[in-house]
Amino acid sequence: MSSRADRLGSMSQTPDSAVRTYIEQHRTAFLDDLVEWLRIPSVSAQPDHAPDVRDSADWLATKLKETGFTTAEVWQTEGAPAVFAEWPSDDPDAPTVLVYGHHDVQPAAREDGWDSEPFEPVVRGNRLYARGAADDKGQVFFHTLGVRAHLAATGRTTPAVHLKLLIEGEEESGSPHFRALVERHAGRLAADAVIVSDTGMWSEDTPTVCTGMRGLAECEIRLSGPDQDIHSGSFGGAVPNPATAAARLVAALHDEHARVAVPGFYDGIVELTERERELFAELPFDEDQWLRTAKSHAAHGEAGYSTLERVWARPTAEVNGIGGGYQGPGSKTIIPSTAMVKLSFRLVAGQDPDHIEKAVRAWVDEHVPDGIRHQTVFGAATRPCLTPLEHPALRSVARSMGRAFGTPVRFTREGGSGPAADLQEVLDAPVLFLGISVPSDGWHAPNEKVELDLLLKGVETSAYLWGDLAEHWRDAP
Amino acid sequence: MSSRADRLGSMSQTPDSAVRTYIEQHRTAFLDDLVEWLRIPSVSAQPDHAPDVRDSADWLATKLKETGFTTAEVWQTEGAPAVFAEWPSDDPDAPTVLVYGHHDVQPAAREDGWDSEPFEPVVRGNRLYARGAADDKGQVFFHTLGVRAHLAATGRTTPAVHLKLLIEGEEESGSPHFRALVERHAGRLAADAVIVSDTGMWSEDTPTVCTGMRGLAECEIRLSGPDQDIHSGSFGGAVPNPATAAARLVAALHDEHARVAVPGFYDGIVELTERERELFAELPFDEDQWLRTAKSHAAHGEAGYSTLERVWARPTAEVNGIGGGYQGPGSKTIIPSTAMVKLSFRLVAGQDPDHIEKAVRAWVDEHVPDGIRHQTVFGAATRPCLTPLEHPALRSVARSMGRAFGTPVRFTREGGSGPAADLQEVLDAPVLFLGISVPSDGWHAPNEKVELDLLLKGVETSAYLWGDLAEHWRDAP
Incomplete structure (x- = not known):
């Protein structure tokens, strides 16, 4: 293959302009829907919000059916319900991809220091403020417009991959029933790869793909x-x-x-390798800026490790x-x-x-x-996980994100935790991370928000990803 | 003086049986009055109880006038009010004694573990349960019936000493304005000795006089x-x-x-002397019993000291x-x-x-x-204080208590704190401690109570004390 062909990619690649046009046309309705969802205070840790967590699941299942998923079901657990949805590809040989996220949120109250009601979403500047805006409703929701843009831009009627979604309702409570749920439904959840949209990236200017969670x-x-x-x-x-x-x-x-x-x-x-330490060290890390984001007044941690190593890999x-x-x-x-x-x-x-x-x-x-x-x-524990750097699906995610952001992506890890490792273990599938949140989004803190530009880049990445994955799935490393 | 005369005491000694008869005749009215006072939730630490602390002061001043004090005034401070009362002796050469106590109480709420409402006094068995029953309303109040019994039994119309009372309203809040109050009124408070009734004694069976507070x-x-x-x-x-x-x-x-x-x-x-350590060691101390009173499951403290030394003198x-x-x-x-x-x-x-x-x-x-x-x-600090063991007034207290209890008294210290040292310092007067509370009374804890038998022994001690003090005041040590 010539270097030119390599640069352009194959002809099956989704035209980027078509994706962008579709997103632009549908962004208002997309944001209106997201705001409606964010109004539901689906706090899984607080028993009196249990009805809200159920409402949130019902709302999402309805919305996924409207989006075009052929199946959208609320799955009961011994705790809060999850939502499962499926949209098979018309290509029987296409890989199967499971997207994971969660629809429950952290506790939040105005008096904790919020400038507005946490469950009355408000746009200030180019930011949408609400509990769950970034963690994780916003990041779940970008896949709905993403798959529609993928279809519109490619002229397909079904996704290029067999697409499944599993959106749980107890992530903020340590996912106590998640593993049992995955084990019970392992057959229907079976996938060649898992895409987790519940992480962040480096910054607006430095898109990154996360390779592991604690x-x-x-x-x-x-x-x-x-x-x-x-x-x-x-x-x-x-x-x-x-x-x-x-x-x-x-x-x-x-x-x-x-x-x-x-x-x-x-x-x-598993200790950090020298290569991983180098990759971390290449990132444009500014400790003063990081401290401002952390709203902290000093860096302090395990001797012999950098701040990034401390929060990601120690x-x-x-x-x-x-x-x-x-x-x-x-x-x-x-x-x-x-x-x-x-x-x-x-x-x-x-x-x-x-x-x-x-x-x-x-x-x-x-x-x-x-x-x-x-x-x-x-309480219930969450296992750590780590994605192989050389996995072709990781390359698809990085490439799709690079197209959306117009710049090569770098690699990070995530200090937070999610039940990704249960999916990896039970489904025997590699776990990839596609997240567009930035550190200032205030996860678990007052005034949580999502950057609207980044949210739409998430939509765009999702729109490119399914075609890229279908095409490159069987690439040798 | 013969040993027999020594045993009987001098002729001016109040007849014990007359005191006891008077107390028995008046105990019901005395307890009814105390219950009325205990109903006032005079919690000085909680701003919303400030009116109750004022009511408590007014109630006490009225009651002291009824008792016969020639003066009973509510003294304002920058915080909660104190009560001052005076009842001069008709003997101009009599010593002047100032009784100190407090009318404010610790915070208390039913849900802290009380078996009954903390401000609805209730008698169960031979105990009166209420916040302030022992600390300190009960111990202030025994002086009212005490002085009446002293007069009735001796046929006097005025006490054998110039009697003053200062009952403050902020002791449970660290007495922030007490020193200023004492300094402002130093002239009217002037006394030859201060009797503090805000401490405890060893046990029902072992009456003791306290010689110092932390x-x-x-x-x-x-x-x-x-x-x-x-x-x-x-x-x-x-x-x-x-x-x-x-x-x-x-x-x-x-x-x-x-x-x-x-x-x-x-x-x-000031380190403990060997003599003091011996006096402590002579007390019938049972660590298991003490731990039960402390509702604790182990003794633990400064190495090299006994439990009593740790709580009293370290x-x-x-x-x-x-x-x-x-x-x-x-x-x-x-x-x-x-x-x-x-x-x-x-x-x-x-x-x-x-x-x-x-x-x-x-x-x-x-x-x-x-x-x-x-x-x-x-917060405001409270100074430690220590009474000289050889002071004649300390001997009067010990003798009067011995008569009331029918057994020689021993000497202890008190681990708790009170503003006694301010009185000692500003008034340049020795401080003596007359308290009848026992460790199980639950000061600052749920289910605070006072033993009714001991409360009446306090009345009796108070009834003997003024005559004994007047008689022995100028004894050489």
């Missing part, structure tokens, strides 16, 4: 000292204080090099919450009866959540002093 | 990390976490010997509250924006609260890591 293990450690709050004058200095015990546990969580000090925590981890332990005793105004001279700590551990490839749970339990048992009773409760 | 310094340390809660997946492991910083501060508060690790904390303290640091991040149900994968710690330090004679504040501030500055901003707010 896993997550979470626990709450509950400590009990005196059977009730007792007077710190009468008893202070002579009995163990559960708030002190909680603090000492947290203080013992990291060593002086900011490494996690739980024995066995690093067992079996396992961590963080305190998400700590509490005990009197927290109201003024003072109350008590030894508290109870204290608690919520910890989360981000895991990298090679770490097994079951092993981590055992290691943490042993470490807690070791560190809690006499006279303090304790209970450690683990 | 002081108190309190602070809240507020820590800020990211400007808002941020996603622990995106940023975890690479920025400082204020909850971790809070925990590390608390963990650094004590060394491996459970000594307070703030440099300079022990500067200048300075301490305790965490009264800690908080940061998500404390609700389930999990929230954030790095919290803020965290806080409430600490209190119990101080012993020789420790200066101003020095402690400086030492703690320097220690906090030293320990808070880069990227975490912090602010330390100190």
Whole structure:
């Protein structure tokens, strides 16, 4: 093949201008629909929002049928429902692709610091503000206009790949029933590749494809000292204080090099290769800018690793919450009866959540002093995952994104966690990441937003991807 | 004086049977009045209870006038009001005694674990349950029936001493305006001795007189990390976490010997003498029983000291509250924006609260890591105090209590704190402690109560004390 033909690509490539025209014509209706979805407060962590999570699933299934999917079903779980949709290709030999995302969102309340109601979406400038705008409704939704643009621009009546969608409803609660759901429906979910749209990219100017996500293990450690709050004058200095015990546990969580000090925590981890460290180092990383995005005032982490390595490729332990005793105004001279700590551990490839749970339990048992009773409760864990850099589907994603953004894409990882590894494991399929969110989108934070330009680049990437995948699927690496 | 005369005491001694008869005749009305007072929720720490604290002061002033005090005034402060009352002796050479107590109470709510409403007093068995029953309304109030019994049994129309009462309204909030109040009214408060009725005794069977109280310094340390809660997946492991910083501060508060690790904390303290350690060791201390009272499951404290020494005579640091991040149900994968710690330090004679504040501030500055901003707010401090064992007034208190209880009294200290030291310092008068509460009374805890038998022994002690003091005041040691 000549270098010119290589540059232009094959004739089956979707004309880019046709895709863009179609998107431009349909963007208003697309955004109106997304806003309607974002109004549904589908907070999976809060029991009183369970009806909203169900409404969100119903809404999405209806919308996917309108989009053209031949099947769109709400799948019940023991928790919140997922949505499954399917649109087979008329080419029986086409590869099968499963798109994963989630329709539940993090808790949000105006008083947490939002400038507008989190569930009353509002456009300010070129940004759409709402809980779920980026994480993850916006990123799920770009595939609906994407597949329509793919059909319109290619003149096809069915996608170039057998397209499936699985949009779960408990991702923000640690996906407690997701693996069982995938196992139960493994036959219908079977796919040659999984496209996860629940990650971010480097920046507006530097589109990137993510090659891995960290896993997550979470626990709450509950400590009990005196059977009730007792007077710190009468008893202070002579009995163990559960708030002190909680603090000492947290203080013992990291060593002086900011490494996690739980024995066995690093067992079996896949270390970064020199090539991966080089790829990370090539990114236009500006630590001051990153700190502004992180709304933080210093970088601090495991000795011997860069900030990017720390957030993408190193396992961590963080305190998400700590509490005990009197927290109201003024003072109350008590030894508290109870204290608690919520910890989360981000895991990298090679770490097994079951092993981590055992290691943490042993470490807690070791560190809690006499006279303090304790209970450690683990939530559902999420496994880490990593995509092979040389996989042809990863190249298709990178190429499609490059066309949409008009610039070559680079490679990153994602510090957050998703149930992608369950899909990889149960379906025995490689997992690719197609996400257009940027770090300033404020996931899990007040004033979450999505950049409208990027959202439409997501649509465009999705529109190119199915043709590219069908064409290059069997390319040798 | 013969040994027989010594045993019987002098002829001016109040007949014990007359005192007891008077108390028995008036106990119902006395308890009814106390219950009425306990119904007023005079919680000084909670601004919405400010009117109740004022009502409590008004109620007390009215009741003291009914009792016979010639003066009973509500004294305003910049915070909650105090009550001052006076009842001069007809003997101009009589000593002047000032009784100190407080009419404000700790916060209390049914849902904290109370078996009945904290401000709806109820008698179960021989106990009166209500917030303030022991700390301190019950112990203030026994002096009202005490002085009436003293007069009735001796046939006097005025007390044998010039009697003054100062009952403050902000003790449970650290007495922020008390010292200024005492300084402003130093002339009217002038006394030869101060009797503090805001402490406890060993047990029902072992009446004791307290010889000292610990002081108190309190602070809240507020820590800020990211400007808002941020996603622990995106940023975890690479920025400082204020909850971790809070925990590390608390963990650094004590060394491996459970000594307070703030440099300079022990500067200048008056160490226990061997004689005092012997007196403590003679008490019938049962650590298992003490732990049951403390509702705690282990004894733990500064190495090299007994439990009694730790709670009475050693300075301490305790965490009264800690908080940061998500404390609700389930999990929230954030790095919290803020965290806080409430600490209190119990101080012993020789420790200066101003020095402690400086030492703690320097220690906090030293320990808070880069990227975490912090602010330390100190409340009003209370100085420690210690009564000379050989003071004649201390002997009068011990003798009067011995008569009421029918057994010799022993000596203790009190781990809690009160503004007694301000009285000692401003009025240049020795401070004595007359308290009848027992450790199981649940000060600051749910189900606070007072033992009715002991409350009446307090009345009886008070009835004997003024005559004994007048008689023995000028005894050489």
